[in-house]
Amino acid sequence: MENVTIVHNPHCSKSREALKLIESHGHEPKIIDYLKGELTSELLENIVRLLKIHPREIIRTKEDEYKTLSIDINDGNEVIAAIVKHPKLLERPIVIKGDKAIIGRPPENILALF
Numbered sequence: 001m002e003n004v005t006i007v008h009n010p011h012c013s014k015s016r017e018a019l020k021l022i023e024s025h026g027h028e029p030k031i032i033d034y035l036k037g038e039l040t041s042e043l044l045e046n047i048v049r050l051l052k053i054h055p056r057e058i059i060r061t062k063e064d065e066y067k068t069l070s071i072d073i074n075d076g077n078e079v080i081a082a083i084v085k086h087p088k089l090l091e092r093p094i095v096i097k098g099d100k101a102i103i104g105r106p107p108e109n110i111l112a113l114f
């Protein structure tokens with residue numbers, strides 16, 4: 001059975017739902033609580049690569065914190081640096097299984113991994 005990792009915010013209902021779905025499929029995921037400083041640029045770069053997207057697709061632009069920053073949304077390095085510095089900006093949850101990753105919004109999206 002492949003390892004499963006969830007980039008998780010325990011205060012987010014969607015993230016909690018995703019975690020329950022993972023566990024209901026018999027997995028005990030590695031949990032990365034990104035609000036506790038477990039987020040690195042290397043991890044985010046890997047997530048973006050696995051998702052096959054531009055970093056701007058994992059930033060929450062509706063967050064008040066985002067609105068106070070001046071981020072060049074088209075500069076992937078700047079977006080990743082902003083998320084590392086302000087982890088609340090990360091779209092969540094993100095689930096990684098093997099060489100695939102999915103943003104769990106809605107949480108049912110992650111079922112494609114199982």
